[in-house]
Amino acid sequence: MREFAYERAADVAGAVALLGSGPGARALGGGTNLVDLMKAGVERPQLLVDVRELPLDRIEEDGDGGLRIGATVTNSELAAHPEVRRRYPALAQAVLAGASGQLRNMATVGGNLLQRTRCGYFTDTTKACNRRSPGSGCPAVAGEHRNGAILGASEHCVAVHPSDMGVALAAFDTVVEYETADGPGTLPLDALYPPVGDAPHRETALPEGALITGLTLPDAPVAAHSRYRKVRERASYAFAIGSLAAALDVRDGVVHDVRLAFGAVASRPWRARRAEEALRGGPAGADAFAAAADAELAAARALPDNGYKLTLMRNLVVAVLGELTEEAGR
Amino acid sequence: MPPSTPSESSAPSPTYSDISLRVNGETYALPVDHRTTLLDALRERLDLTGTKKGCDHGQCGACTVLVDGRRSLACLQFAVAAQGREVTTIEGVADGDRLHPVQQAFLDLDGYQCGYCTPGQICSALGVIEEHAAGWPSAVTADLRPEAGPAPLNADEIRERMSGNLCRCGAYASIVEAVARAAAPDAGGSCAGVCGTEVTA
Missing domain, CATH: 3.30.390.50 (CO dehydrogenase flavoprotein, C-terminal domain)
Known part of the structure; x- marks a missing residue:
């Protein structure tokens, strides 16, 4: 694993200043995916910005019939929340269907959306992968792709997104909120992940250095x-x-x-x-x-x-x- | 830790820190390379070798400890990030020579064979019992509505909630019984009706 600096952010402004300080900075939430990818050499950050103590750990009414979920809410807390279970049961079920109790206690909502594919070629640095190493090729197309994509893929990448939570969030028109050093922004969840096309390494539409701060689940009686x-x-x-x-x-x-x-x-x-x-x-x-x-x-x-x-x-x-x-x- | 921003400081940012860790009620001061996981700090630096390294990738649960009272995996967190949190390992579960009821149940019901996964199983079981008592549902809870009330901690619930802890000896049947008994010690000592039921792993 490459050596890295570590900073614990006290507020969102401080976190985005650190995240905007260079391409080698990465936000550390629960770490359940990032730490593992660092061990594998897939992720090689120079600076980890620990965001778990930011005041983004609440689930609140959004004032419009929906819920606002802070980015550092853990998967466990989200799935156990009475209003999530009552108003969006598929979301609670999706979260509970993922990972294990230990991992759900660690993992955060913001990190869940930014987790990386579990495609075996992506996580093995001895293999080619357009997502990890642009232009190197996609061995999955002619190789192991039993869990590969059937929709929206291209010859450049057939990896699937591993999130369960994200599937329920997508069904309910979730809006992703983020902060950058230049100010805040929002993206519908649908637009968070760009089409694969010939640039599978471009995994999100977030601006460089952005920090997901929360989600809004709009009111949806259905x-x-x-x-x-x-x-x-x-x-x-x-x-x-x-x-x-x-x-x-x-x-x-x-x-x-x-x-x-x-x-x-x-x-x-x-x-x-x-x-x-x-x-x-x-x-x-x-x-x-x-x-x-x-x-x-x-x-x-x-x-x-x-x-x-x-x-x-x-x-x-x-x-x-x-x-x-x-x-x-x- | 001195505040530093890579782009602003001419000196390279430190890749190590002097940290203090709270483990089982004790405070330990130690310098760590930031790459040190909590698991390696516990085992190699603090000599708390009860917490086991299985896969080191978050897939087996052998390294399960409690952090701020919640079960979590010591292999997927850095020691530097555990600063300021209360860590409980298997060494901190018993009350002196008196075993915790979960430990006693594993002993009484043979909830292990080789024992390598056992510290993680027990720490995980502590979390399961607490989470269930707090009303948290699981993936096998039929009715998630809060007004439906908590589902009984039956064998299906225990298996699902403990699924992050692998046992290569295959002691699952006894592990399920031990968790059930520890969760409901007053249920006639009969492991909450779980004992003797057909168990399919």
């Missing part, structure tokens, strides 16, 4: 009727091979409102807007759900070993929307 379903290769403590955050408001058999986001299928949490459009105003039923999934997956491109994800996501949409419909009828 979110109270939501669910996160994660499919993985063992029952607990594993990354998804496919996941779905879904919210559904059915009235008299008609889809009044619906939110869908897919996980582990793209380089970002994938908001399934085509599927939502196909459903809104139409009948709630297995055929409609399957057709909506197909509408979203029409743009999917599978590699030789990850085509199963198309079937998996289609089945997830049908199953979870079916369950939510049944519950709405009770």
Whole structure:
């Protein structure tokens, strides 16, 4: 591991001043991903700015029916919060489906959104990877890509974003707030992760040196009727091979409102807007759900070993929307 | 630590610090290279070798300790970042010669075989019991609504909540029983109805 300087930021202004001091500065939250990547030599910061003691650890009403979540709130605190469980249950489920109790106690909301892909080529510095080392190539396309992306990928990178939390946040139109030395800014979660294209190393649209300070979850009554379903290769403590955050408001058999986001299928949490459009105003039923999934997956491109994800996501949409419909009828 | 900003200071920023760590109620002063993990500081510098190094990548749970009362992984945090926090390791769990009920339950019910993962299992179990008592749900909690009340800490809940602690000997069945008994010692001493149930890992 390369040697590094360490500073503990006392306030946001101090933190962004340090983070803006050079490209070698990185924010340290829970460290669950960053510390591991430093051990692997994938991350080589010169300065770690410890942000865990910043006053960004609250979950509050946003004054508009939604919730504002500070960036240093831990995954555990987020999932246990009564209003999150009541108003956005899929978010609490998504967080609880990720990692382990120990890791959720350490990991922060801001860090969760900025965690890096677990693609084996990215984390192995002896291998080529366009994301880690631009222009070196993507061995995953012709190599190990069973958990590779089927949506929004390119021949330059087929890595998937590993977050569960982010999938639920994407479904609920979350807005990301950040601070820089030049002032604050916001980005819809959808726009936080740029398209992969030919620059997979450009992982976020945040300005250089920006610090995520919090999230706003807008008011969304439909979110109270939501669910996160994660499919993985063992029952607990594993990354998804496919996941779905879904919210559904059915009235008299008609889809009044619906939110869908897919996980582990793209380089970002994938908001399934085509599927939502196909459903809104139409009948709630297995055929409609399957057709909506197909509408979203029409743009999917599978590699030789990850085509199963198309079937998996289609089945997830049908199953979870079916369950939510049944519950709405009770 | 002197305040320094890399771009402003001509001297290189220090990559080491004199820190003080609070571990099991004691304060230890030690100089550390910033690259030193809390796990290595505990084992190699403070001679607290009860906390084990398994994978060193946050995947096995052998290094689980309590930091400010919450279970966390000592291998994925730097010692310098643990300054100002209260660390409890397995050496700090018992009350003198009197074992903590969680330790006693692991002993009584054979919640281990080789014992390498046990310190992490026990520290994790301490966290599980506290988190459950605080009403925190888990991934297998059927009804997350706060008004539904806390789910009973049954075998499924224990398995899910302890899933970050691997045991290569496969002592899981006894570990689940030990955690259940420690969580509900008054349940007729019968490990909260978990004993004797079919356990599938």
